[in-house]
Amino acid sequence: MTTLVDHARRELALSGQIDEDPAYAAAVTATVAAFSSYGHSGGSAEAAVAQLVRLLNFEHLAPLTTDPDEWEDQSERSGVPMWQNRRNPRAISIDRGRTYRLVDDETGTMHVSQDMAYCKCPEGQCLCLYPMPDLAVQRGPVDYAAAAPVDVAEAVSVRRCCQEAR
Known part of the structure; x- marks a missing residue:
């Protein structure tokens, strides 16, 4: 039976990679050998x-958070308030990581960081994004348009607590 390492060596040879760049082929083979060793x-x-594909694409495995060490301020370089996530450089935020979009996501889905709460006023007048440990956390993609009659940029700037509205 052919091992995964044998398969990798054969495919690298047939594709010309071993002849073209022996050091590269050796590195790929070593990676396959390390994977196989488990x-x-x-x-x-x-x-x-x-998981390897995500890591090699510099993506996150655990949910993103608002930890300031996780977000790099790119405002000066971009000319507008903007933060880029260090764990996933595709994640861009305009509110220091409370919400973010992935730059290559064609749907434009807005995501909420794991440690942020999402809630809607009883009147449906505001959309608040702030730490609220007593409420359930909304993780992952959120359809903001369906949740409240204001857009996300306005909601983030309003900073009105839903509890104040009650």
Whole structure:
């Protein structure tokens, strides 16, 4: 039976990579050997490959947060208030990481950082984004348009607490 390392060497040779750049081919082969050394089953290999792809694409595995060490201020360079996430450089925020968009996401989905709460006033007048440990946290993509009659930029600047409205 052919091992994964044997398969990698054969494919690298057939694609011309070994002849073209032996050091590159050796690095890829070493990576495959390191992966193989764990002794993955089919299920764990699939999960590990998915994680490796995300890591190699400089993506995050755990949810993003508002931790200031996680966000780099790019405002001076961009000329507008803007922060870029250090764990996933595709994540761009205009509110210091409370919400963010992924620059290559064609849907324009707004995401909420893990440690931020999302709530709607009873009157539906404002959309508040601020730490509220007593409320459930909305993680991942959020359809703001369906949640409240204001846009996200306005809601972030309003800073009106839903509890004040009650």
